[in-house]
Amino acid sequence: MKILVLNAGSSSQKSCLYEIQDNIPENPPKPIWSAQVEWRPEVAKIKIKTATAELQQDISASHSETIAYLIDSLHQGTTKVINDLSEIDVVGHRVVHGGKEYQSSVVITQAVIDTIQQLATLAPAHNPVNLKGIEAIQEHLGDIKQVAVFDTAFHSHIPDEKAIFSGAYEWVSQGIRRYGFHGISHQYCTQRAAKILGQNLDSLRLINCHLGNGCSLAAVKNGRSIDTTMGFTPLDGLMMGSRSGAIDPGLLIHLLRQENYTPETLDNLLNKSSGLLGISGISGDMRQILGAISQGNERAKLAYDIYIHRLRYYIGAMLASLQGLDVLIFTAGVGENSPDVRFSVCEAFGFLGLLLDNQKNHNHPVDINIAAPESKVKVLVIHTQEDWQIACECFKLH
Structure with a gap:
């Protein structure tokens, strides 16, 4: 076929x-x-x-x-x-x-x-x-x-208490809820993780970190997404290349009232001029951020520190949803190619018994476990293949 x-x-x-x-x-x-x-x-x-x-x-x-x-x-x-x-x-x-x-x-x-x-x-x-x-x-x-x-299908079984926003109840009937995105990538990576480890997906609690220009996490249990960071739109959650991620909604009200922002101005600011680009003033590309840090650029360092803080923060939230962790996965452009980001994130979770093998982490890992042998949590770097996942879905339906 x-x-x-x-x-x-x-x-x-x-x-x-x-x-x-x-x-x-x-x-x-x-x-x-x-x-x-x-x-x-x-x-x-x-x-x-x-x-x-x-x-x-x-x-x-x-x-x-x-x-x-x-x-x-x-x-x-x-x-x-x-x-x-x-x-x-x-x-x-x-x-x-x-x-x-x-x-x-x-x-x-x-x-x-x-x-x-x-x-x-x-x-x-x-x-x-x-x-x-x-x-x-x-x-x-x-x-x-x-x-x-x-892209939203993999998250469609997230429980209501995690999907429904704490605003007006009428929002539910209006279709306003957490949908989540990057679902094709999250689905592929969790299935691939089970194959790499030779384990049944139903036996694993996983957090998949899709870190590209857009970034999101998915907490996966029994093969299903039970929590994720993106929300009604792909703007929620983690700090991204040019997107702000989650911010205080009161800030938006303030900008509309005090700075005469329009919805279009806010849209452009939050989606295209924020995140790594907005804080660093340099780029939304992590490679350029790290290069600027090596030359002593303080705004680039601040952008990186915020990015890592937000990643750790939301991994903590996913941990609570899963009530534990067996596998942490890094994927997409930054997740697959930045050993610095992987190290900075994992360093915070030593209390879980998570330990990286530094040599594997820096040796361009693809579809392997980079955790140290004694680590209680597996850490996988997986090359996401959304196109192949789409092809597999087609094969199943043909």
Whole structure:
């Protein structure tokens, strides 16, 4: 079975073509074709890679035309990997917000499309882009089966006392609650952790730290997310690259009243000009923050210290939800690539008997346990593979 995956973000898109034979393999295979698109003003920057070829090109085209270009590259030119588009069996899409309506992946129908459109008010930067991908596939591949894999689905069983905000009770009927995000990554990493450790997922209490430009934690018990840091939107919880994370809501009232902020100004401030970028004044990229710290930049050091404090703070909250911890996981860009962040976080939890193996921590670990042999808590660094998780969901539904 050949599965095409479209993982669309607000400013970029990753696409992969996987081939799965009779069963899902134990270890994730490499895609037979992959593509990345960065949407820039008036241009799409495209990178396509196969086992035998690489292609980089800038094209001036609409969203639909760009996807058509990618589809054509599957069976034409130097990046050709199939003879005919009819060889593709199913297309899987990451859809950011499934609301309360979708607690698992679904085959896309017109009713599903309509609901995703309605939920766009909850994820205005993402759901409309996800819909564009679905529509482009309909346009260029006809009535091929498509599957929606929701970023919120993994968190859909979080208990009400952790999901309902302590505001007006009427919010519940209005759909205002903690949804959580990064669910595809959290699901993949927790399942991968069980395989790496050779243990049943139902026997493990895990905290997954998804630390990229966006950051969130998930507390997982019996294979299910029971608590998470992102809330009604992806703005809640941890300090992030350019997002503030949780702040005193009274501060927002103050800014609206005293500084004449508009909702649009607040949106831009909290989502694009806060976090590591806002505090450091340098960048939202952890690598640049650490580089500035090494040169004595005090604001960069403050940004790092706040970031680590918030991580430790929320890991503590997840610990309480789980009532213990067997496995701590680090994933995504910062989680996978920053030994400094991993060390700074883990240092605070020595009281749990958590001990790092410093050599493993600094040796570019991938899908391994970096805890010391005597550590009572396993510490895994896992390369998250959302696209593969989407492909697996498609395989299950085909």
